[in-house]
Amino acid sequence: MIGEEFNNSKIKIGELLVKNNLITQSQLQEALEIQKKTGKKIGEILIEENYISEYEFKNFLSLQKGYKQINLSKISNEIDVKASNLISKEYALKMKVFPFKFENEMLAVATLDPLNIYLNDELRMLTGYEVEPYISTNKDIEVAIRTYMSDEHSLKEVEEITKDLDFSIEDDLAEDIDLQKNPLIRLANQIILKAIMMRASDIHIEPQEKHCLVRFRIDGILQVIREVPKTVQRLLISRYKIMSGMDITETRLPQDGRSSFNYHNRFIDLRFASLPSVFGENISIRILNREESIFNLQNLGMPEREMDVYGKVIKQPYGSVIITGPTGSGKTSTLYASLTQISTPEKKIYTVEDPVEYKFPHIMQVQVNQKIGMSFAASLRAMMRSDPDIIMIGEIRDYETAKIAVEASITGHLVLTTLHTNDAPSSVARLFEMGIEPYMIASALRCVVAQRLLRRLCPACKKEADMSNIVISDEVFSILKDKKIYEKTGCSQCNNTGYLGRVGIFSVLLVTPRIRKMILDKSGTDAIENQARQDGMRTLLESAAEKVADGITSLEEMYRVVF
Numbered sequence: 250m251i252g253e254e255f256n257n258s259k260i261k262i263g264e265l266l267v268k269n270n271l272i273t274q275s276q277l278q279e280a281l282e283i284q285k286k287t288g289k290k291i292g293e294i295l296i297e298e299n300y301i302s303e304y305e306f307k308n309f310l311s312l313q314k315g316y317k318q319i320n321l322s323k324i325s326n327e328i329d330v331k332a333s334n335l336i337s338k339e340y341a342l343k344m345k346v347f348p349f350k351f352e353n354e355m356l357a358v359a360t361l362d363p364l365n366i367y368l369n370d371e372l373r374m375l376t377g378y379e380v381e382p383y384i385s386t387n388k389d390i391e392v393a394i395r396t397y398m399s400d401e402h403s404l405k406e407v408e409e410i411t412k413d414l415d416f417s418i419e420d421d422l423a424e425d426i427d428l429q430k431n432p433l434i435r436l437a438n439q440i441i442l443k444a445i446m447m448r449a450s451d452i453h454i455e456p457q458e459k460h461c462l463v464r465f466r467i468d469g470i471l472q473v474i475r476e477v478p479k480t481v482q483r484l485l486i487s488r489y490k491i492m493s494g495m496d497i498t499e500t501r502l503p504q505d506g507r508s509s510f511n512y513h514n515r516f517i518d519l520r521f522a523s524l525p526s527v528f529g530e531n532i533s534i535r536i537l538n539r540e541e542s543i544f545n546l547q548n549l550g551m552p553e554r555e556m557d558v559y560g561k562v563i564k565q566p567y568g569s570v571i572i573t574g575p576t577g578s579g580k581t582s583t584l585y586a587s588l589t590q591i592s593t594p595e596k597k598i599y600t601v602e603d604p605v606e607y608k609f610p611h612i613m614q615v616q617v618n619q620k621i622g623m624s625f626a627a628s629l630r631a632m633m634r635s636d637p638d639i640i641m642i643g644e645i646r647d648y649e650t651a652k653i654a655v656e657a658s659i660t661g662h663l664v665l666t667t668l669h670t671n672d673a674p675s676s677v678a679r680l681f682e683m684g685i686e687p688y689m690i691a692s693a694l695r696c697v698v699a700q701r702l703l704r705r706l707c708p709a710c711k712k713e714a715d716m717s718n719i720v721i722s723d724e725v726f727s728i729l730k731d732k733k734i735y736e737k738t739g740c741s742q743c744n745n746t747g748y749l750g751r752v753g754i755f756s757v758l759l760v761t762p763r764i765r766k767m768i769l770d771k772s773g774t775d776a777i778e779n780q781a782r783q784d785g786m787r788t789l790l791e792s793a794a795e796k797v798a799d800g801i802t803s804l805e806e807m808y809r810v811v812f
């Protein structure tokens with residue numbers, strides 16, 4: 250494989266190697282002995298006998314003969330896979346060639362045998378480029394082929410997809426991404442950038458039987474962004490696994506990993522999780538904006554009247570505050586906003602969460618880990634020994650946790666937590682059901698906030714609704730009568746959904762002296778609700794109607810979420 254010319258000058262090469270102190274005279278003699286028996290080329294023998302490394306030998310040859318030589322492992326940044334994938338992987342492996350870049354309109358090819366005219370001709374015909382051969386080592390070429398070349402030309406498909414309009418991005422950062430020569434890395438980054446720009450909270454790569462779906466969760470709703478072919482699916486998933494530090498060879502067990510993305514100097518945390526399915530591994534990526542400014546009760550949509558009540562309660566040094574609602578109703582954001590609002594340097598704030606969704610610089614956050622016995626209750630017991638001022642408990646799921654929370658609030662701590670109930674009054678009943686004594690609840694509980702998230706109408710395309718055929722229900726008639734009511738349309742800014750961003754609606758039940766008395770008497774949910782309404786509590790429906798009256802959301806969205 251070393252080329253005809255070398256065979257003719259074999260003795261000379263051996264002597265030159267000795268002269269240059271790359272091998273000894275006795276090594277050369279031994280090699281010549283072997284050559285007599287085997288007829289192998291002298292270079293091959295010297296390499297096999299470990300008298301010289303393949304790299305040193307090739308380097309020496311190139312210096313002697315004036316060939317360009319290349320160490321592929323040292324130029325990985327310059328490798329242009331567009332060049333590499335001009336030929337098939339099978340051909341590259343068979344012929345031991347690796348095109349690695351374009352150079353003066355020629356194709357630079359790493360080869361073992363720069364003088365093989367037939368091979369160079371063949372490459373020229375296959376690729377349409379004149380070939381500039383570089384001598385390289387067998388190992389380097391093979392590693393490069395396996396690293397940069399893909400089966401079935403799927404990188405070409407990746408290339409096509411990245412050209413597709415769906416992923417084209419009008420952004421300064423997109424230019425950096427376009428500079429990325431590997432179309433696979435480019436596609437992986439484009440998907441993430443696109444998701445950030447569309448304000449998605451999650452990216453899902455979901456293999457199906459015949460293709461693979463890329464879906465974004467935007468404003469709480471999953472949207473199909475596009476389909477990619479199966480060949481691209483495998484590459485894309487591998488890329489994300491590499492990016493997030495997962496084990497790329499493990500495909501049968503779920504894994505998780507993380508990475509980050511700098512978007513216009515905003516650090517975006519990316520949390521990756523893989524989950525094997527029958528059609529291949531699913532990858533989901535959670536996009537977490539590290540900026541805390543978004544955790545602001547006003548920005549979350551809490552109206553002034555509720556802010557007044559709630560803001561006073563969380564400024565108290567002790568007591569329990571419960572945020573309630575189904576999964577995805579924004580409870581965690583409200584807890585974070587509350588902590589942000591009351592956080593001062595002298596206050597010790599601890600959280601127990603599952604999972605920790607955002608990292609705060611000045612808050613001690615503990616991740617629940619059932620596997621090692623760090624349940625909510627166990628974490629809380631450990632935490633109480635460090636004498637915290639404020640405790641945030643991600644969720645109360647059991648008696649044990651509820652009991653610790655209630656005890657902590659009675660003994661001088663402010664406890665913020667969440668429950669899974671439909672409305673504020675039923676949270677009291679839930680605590681009864683969990684086995685907490687009414688007198689404990691009555692002395693601990695300060696207020697319960699029920700909440701939901703409504704999608705905001707896109708300000709660019711919302712239009713006034715024709716109300717002539719619409720009947721407004723009695724409960725909200727007084728809020729909505731004579732108001733301009735808007736409905737969705739859909740435009741390019743809102744991805745044709747008619748909605749852009751979300752807003753919270755809140756129902757705040759303040760534990761007044763009368764309510765406290767009712768809790769002690771173990772009154773029913775309806776009775777507590779009636780009293781709370783007399784004391785000024787607005788329902789979720791009323792809170793939603795107010796957002797409709799303000800033109801922030803639509804009637805349709807109000808009924809979707811609150812009814």
Ligand SMILES: [Zn+2]
Nearest residue numbers: 707710740743
């Ligand atoms: Zn719009």
